[in-house]
Amino acid sequence: MYAGRIVESGPANGLFAHPRHPYTAALLASTPRLDAPAGRLAAIDGQPPDLRTPLTGCPFAPRCRQATEACDQQEPELRSIPDRPGHRAACHHSDRLEEIEAPHVIEGLEGNEDLEGRAADV
Secondary structure, three states: OOEOOOOOEEEEEHHHHHHHHHHHHHHHOOOOOOOOOOOOOOOOOOOOOOOOOOOOOOOOOHHHHOOOOOHHOOOOOOEEEOOOOOOOEOOOHHHHHHOOOOOOOOOOOOOOOOOOOOEEOO
């Protein structure tokens, strides 16, 4: 969820292994790893929107590296991701983005029996 809106939803193992919204990818990139040396966590540039004022376009656009003019003008709908049953993302570019930047998306999640059948909303 970002600015009170679900931006990505789907089976947990697929969502964590293949995020299709820049906010989800940024969240995953900012999580600490037990299998890596301790260090500074990645931060999401910018500030969250002020929810006291009406939002125009995608609420994540000011902080998004993939944002275009369309993102500033129209809020994206939560749409199905082709070839990913049950996986949806609210991004104008999710259908064009093979893999969004997520430098260390949690490895080994696809096929993880502990996550099988579970859903996640971001």
